[in-house]
Amino acid sequence: MKRRNNNAAGRGVLPLDVLFHVLVRLPAKEICRFRAVCRPWRSLTSDPVFIEEHAARHGSPLIVASFHDDDKHVHLMDLCGRILKTLPVPAGLTCLCSRLDLICVASLIGNISLINPATGAVKYLPNAPAEHFESHDSSSDEEYKVLRVSSVSTPTTWFDDREDLPCHGTGVLTVNGSARRTRCDMRCGIAPHYIAVFNLDKEQWRSIPGPRHGDYYDHGSFDDDEDVSKYFDMWTGSTLAELNGCLVLLHKRDPQDSSTFLDLWFLSDAKKHVWAPYWLLKSNYPSHLEAETLIAAR
Amino acid sequence: MAAPESGDGNNGAARMVTLISSDNTRFEVEAAAASLSQTLQLTILDGGGGGGDGIPLPNVDSATLSKVLEYCIKHAPAAANGGAPNATAVDRAELERFDNEFVNIDQSVLYSLIMAAHNLEIEGLQSLVAKKVADMIKGKSPMEIRRTLGFPDPTPEEQAEMNAHMLEYGWAYE
Structure with missing residues (x-):
């Protein structure tokens, strides 16, 4: 050669x-x-x-993945789809979110644990009613706040100016803990293409539009029911994460065939709410891939 | 061994080897410089290329070879220092300046050079030229790439595929 x-x-x-x-x-x-x-x-x-x-060469992010047929582990997967590390998860908990160095898992009834992806160490958080929990990680000087929303059934109180659809799915959060500014972003599928953002400092909710339906499906608006249902598929197959200081929406698509596609959207301009697609060289993954969230740039 | 002035060793002179281009031009060069090529290094370690023998390089013409050797001679001292851990910032800056200047050349020469670097397995040169070519094609449309790299015109079928791709991944064309 x-x-x-x-x-x-x-x-x-x-x-x-x-x-x-x-x-x-x-x-x-x-x-x-x-x-x-x-x-x-x-x-x-x-x-x-x-x-x-x-x-x-380019330092691609890792994905925290779980699979339909295995609820006892989460896996650190590279973008080539290779499993680099498998971590045990406490029984009954599913992956919620990750932020660079912590994976948050939770059960439907509200038990939350944090997993350190490097060591596999599991930290159990106290149960409700504590709504806020602050943990100090002794291995670093960073402080983490975990925001827990105990009920996700009444989101309309946050957004009374909008005809909101019921919140569906589990809330997902990612925390930006750089220096003293702490921000928490949370999605509850509030309305088509909106993401609820909670500011931990001000303890206030606001909403930002997600990647627009039109951007994604090449249409300008929801013209028919099919578009709407496609759009909801986008939300239910999505998770939020933080990557390089950006809010990232990771969207899982399951077309008819047996593979699963991942799309990444970066909130490239948080003020103007501009979402930029990030293209994955490999986009189809095994179909039993379930929850995914990005962990870190390598 | 690339330091003839030090005087310790083989009569104070660096060992020389001869390389012969595809058009039969002979180049005499220090073994240390030629050894930047992984391919040549083995032959040279075996004692080849000295005296009247010369190492024939049927894939490299004289214009390209002289350019390749220009690079090797410049980079040989740093390479001999094992990546130059003790190189000064000035030395490194000078090499960088040389590299930038070096690839500021006509596209056809660049292609000959990347082929030669590939065939001779000169890692540094390979990445230098690859980076330059990458910069050259960056931001271009697929059609511009085809023209830049001298592809034939696309067949109607290819054209249809290109159009479909552009429709699907419009944002990548912005």
Whole structure:
């Protein structure tokens, strides 16, 4: 392979093994576009070896994943879909959210535990009625606040200016604990394309629009019931996380076939509520993938 | 061994090897510089390339080889220091300046160079040129890429695929 006599350079077309070294340096968005150049480019950039090398170079995030057929563990998965680490989860708890170095798991009746993904250590939090719990992690100087919403059935009181739909699914939160500013974002499926945000300092709720339906399905509005149902599928298959200081919506799509697709949306401009899609080189994962949330950039 | 002035060792002179390009031009170069090429290093360690023998490089023409050797000669001292842990900031800045200047060349030369770096397995040069080519194609549309890299015009089928992709991933084209 190394010795391939190649005059193609003279015609300008680089052989694929040379191209590999070129393309692997480019960001995922470029790779997405370049998959349209020609079929060989498409297969090169879809190859697991390429995806792995690209992830190693660009520091791709890890996903905390659980699977339908295993409720006793969560898995740290890279974007190639490989399980890097498996952590035991206390019985009956499911993955809620993660924030760089903590995974939050909870049960339907409100038991919450925090798992340290590095050590696997589990910290049980006191049960309700304590609505706020502050924990001090002795291994670092960071302080974490866990906001617990004990009832998710009356969200309309937060948003009386809107015709709200009932909150569905479990609330998901991610905490930005940089320095002294602590923010907590929470989604309860309040209304189509809205995310509830709770400011821990001010202890106030507000809402921000999520990625727009139109952005996602190439339509401008909810024209018919099918669009609405598609849209709700988007919410129920989504989790929130924080990555590189950005709020990220991780959306799981289950098309008819047996694979599962993950889409990432970054809240790139929190003031103007601009969501930017982040393109995953690999987007289809095993269909038994259930909850996912991003843990950290490597 | 890349320091002939030190005088300790083989008569104070660095060992030289001869490389022969595809068009039969002979290049005499210090073994330390040529050894930046993983491919050549083995031959040189075996004692090849010295005297009147020379190592033939049928895949590299003289214009490209002289450019490759320019890089190797410049980078050999730092490489001999094992990645130059004791290199000064000035040395590093100078190498960086050289590298930037070095790849500021015509596209066709760049392609010959990346092929040569690939065939000769010169890691540093390979990544330097790959980075340059990556910068060159960054931000271009698939059609522009095809033109830049000298692809033939797309067939109607290919064109349809390109259009479909653009429709599906519109945001990646913004």
